[in-house]
Amino acid sequence: MSRIRRVAVIGAGPSGLYAADELAQADNVCVDVLERLPSPYGLVRYGVAPDHLKTKSAVNVLKRVLERPNVRFLGNVHVGRDLTIDELDRFYDAVVLANGASTDRRLEVCGEDLHGSFSATDFVSWYSGHPESDIGRFALNATSAVVIGHGNVAVDVTRILAMSPDELRHTDMPNHVLDVLDRSSIEDIHLVGRRGPVHARFTPKELTELGDLANADVIVHGEDLKLDKAGEDAISSNRNLRRNYEFLHACGARVPQGRPRRIHIRFYRSPTEIVGASVVEGVKFERTELNDAGMALASGETELVSAQLVLRSVGYRGVPISGIPFDQARGVIPNTAGRILNRGVVLDGKYVAGWIKRGPSGVIGTNKADAVETVEKVIEDLPTLSPAPDPNPDGITGTLQGRGVSVVTWSGWQQIDAGEIALGESMGRSRTKIHHTADMLELSGRAVAEEGK
Structure with a gap:
C-alpha cells in the first residue's frame, strides 16, 4: 500500500x-x-x-x-x-x-423487575464510577442480598458487598460509592449457582480472596459439596478445580468467627422466582440434580431465601x-x-x-x-x-x-487523568475517579483550549 x-x-x-x-x-x-x-x-x-x-x-x-x-x-x-x-x-x-x-443476560423469571433486583453489570458500573451510572442507583439498606451466578463477576460483587470501606479506600473508587458502602446494612450475602462446585466458573484467585476478608465469614454447607464420579475425576485432573474445592471444603469445616457479615456459598439451586409485592422480599430456588451429562435438572424441592437485594450475574451480551x-x-x-x-x-x-x-x-x-x-x-x-x-x-x-x-482528544484525556490523580492526592489516595461526564469534559475542554493557544 x-x-x-x-x-x-x-x-x-x-x-x-x-x-x-x-x-x-x-x-x-x-x-x-x-x-x-x-x-x-x-x-x-x-x-x-x-x-x-x-x-x-x-x-x-x-x-x-x-x-x-x-x-x-x-x-x-x-x-x-x-x-x-x-x-x-x-x-x-x-x-x-x-x-x-x-448489557446483561436476564434470568427470565417472575419478579425480575421488582425494586431491589438489579444486574451485576449495574452494580459493577456503579461502584466503578461509570459516567452513565446514576450516583443514587444503590443505597445498600438491605440486610440480606442474593447474588445469582458462579463466575468471577459474581465473586467480585459479593466481595465488594462484604468489604468494609476502609479496605477499599486505597482504590480509585468514587467517594459517593465509599459513602454508601460505609452506611451499608448488609449482613448476609448468598452466592448461589444452579450446578455443583466443579462447574462453577470462578477462578481460584477470585474465590480464595473471599477467605481473606476481615469483615466476613465464609459459610459452605457440606451437602452442597457432594460430588459424583465425574466431579471426582474433574477435581483429580484439574488443578484449578481442585484448589477451588479444597477452599470450599475448608470453609465448610471452619467455625464462623462472628464477623459482621456472612457469605453463604450455595450450589445446586436454580432461581424460579424473585418474590415480593412491589419490592424484593426473597428469592425462591429449586434444588437441582445433575444428570450424567452434567446438566442441572429440577428436583421439585424448593426453598425461599429472604433478601431485599438481588444481583443477577449470569453473563453479558x-x-x-x-x-x-x-x-x-x-x-x-x-x-x-x-x-x-x-x-x-x-x-x-x-x-x-x-x-x-x-x-x-x-x-x-x-x-x-x-x-x-x-x-x-x-x-x-x-x-x-x-x-x-x-x-x-x-x-x-x-x-x-x-x-x-x-x-475528547488524547491530551484532553491526559488532563482528566491528571485531575483524578490530583483529587486522589488531596484525600491521601493515589487516585479518585471523576464520575460526572460534565466534570470530565470541563477538564478536557481546558486541554483543548490550551492546545489552541
Whole structure:
C-alpha cells in the first residue's frame, strides 16, 4: 500500500486497543479509536474490581497504544448517535467494531423487575464510577442480598458487598460509592449457582480472596459439596478445580468467627422466582440434580431465601448497532475470523473484535490473539477496499464539532487523568475517579483550549 489507509476502531477497551496496536504496526496505516465515553480503557477501568490493582495495571500497556504517533483517540463519540456506521465510510477505508458486550443476560423469571433486583453489570458500573451510572442507583439498606451466578463477576460483587470501606479506600473508587458502602446494612450475602462446585466458573484467585476478608465469614454447607464420579475425576485432573474445592471444603469445616457479615456459598439451586409485592422480599430456588451429562435438572424441592437485594450475574451480551448485522440469540455480530457477515456474505471493509465478536469469554489477554486474527484480515483486505472519499483527518473531527459533539482528544484525556490523580492526592489516595461526564469534559475542554493557544 503506497498511500495512507485510514481505519476506525470503535471502542477503546482492551480488544479495540489491541486491534489498534496491530493496525498501527502496518505500513501506511493510521488509526482513529472512537470511544463513546470521555475515557479510554473500557472494562479495565469500569469492569475490573477496584481492589484488583495488578489487573488494572494493564492500563499501562494499553496507554502506550494511544501514544503511538499514528493512533488518535477520539473520546465522547457515540457511534450510532453522533455518527452512523454508513457515515464512517466517508472518512475510513475500514471499520473495526470492538464495542464489547455492555448489557446483561436476564434470568427470565417472575419478579425480575421488582425494586431491589438489579444486574451485576449495574452494580459493577456503579461502584466503578461509570459516567452513565446514576450516583443514587444503590443505597445498600438491605440486610440480606442474593447474588445469582458462579463466575468471577459474581465473586467480585459479593466481595465488594462484604468489604468494609476502609479496605477499599486505597482504590480509585468514587467517594459517593465509599459513602454508601460505609452506611451499608448488609449482613448476609448468598452466592448461589444452579450446578455443583466443579462447574462453577470462578477462578481460584477470585474465590480464595473471599477467605481473606476481615469483615466476613465464609459459610459452605457440606451437602452442597457432594460430588459424583465425574466431579471426582474433574477435581483429580484439574488443578484449578481442585484448589477451588479444597477452599470450599475448608470453609465448610471452619467455625464462623462472628464477623459482621456472612457469605453463604450455595450450589445446586436454580432461581424460579424473585418474590415480593412491589419490592424484593426473597428469592425462591429449586434444588437441582445433575444428570450424567452434567446438566442441572429440577428436583421439585424448593426453598425461599429472604433478601431485599438481588444481583443477577449470569453473563453479558452485546448490543446491536444500526446498520450492522446482529445475532440476537448469541448477542454477537456474525463473522468469520473477524470479517462481518450479512446472511453469510462478507461485508466489505467491516470487521469485529473482542466480546462482540466471540461472546463474553476469556481474560483481558485473550483479546490480544483475537485482535491479531481480525487485523490480519483487515491488512489482507485493505489493498482491495475502496478508498475513503474524505481521507483528511480533520474531516471527521470537523463533522463532529459541527454537530456539537465535545470530542475528547488524547491530551484532553491526559488532563482528566491528571485531575483524578490530583483529587486522589488531596484525600491521601493515589487516585479518585471523576464520575460526572460534565466534570470530565470541563477538564478536557481546558486541554483543548490550551492546545489552541
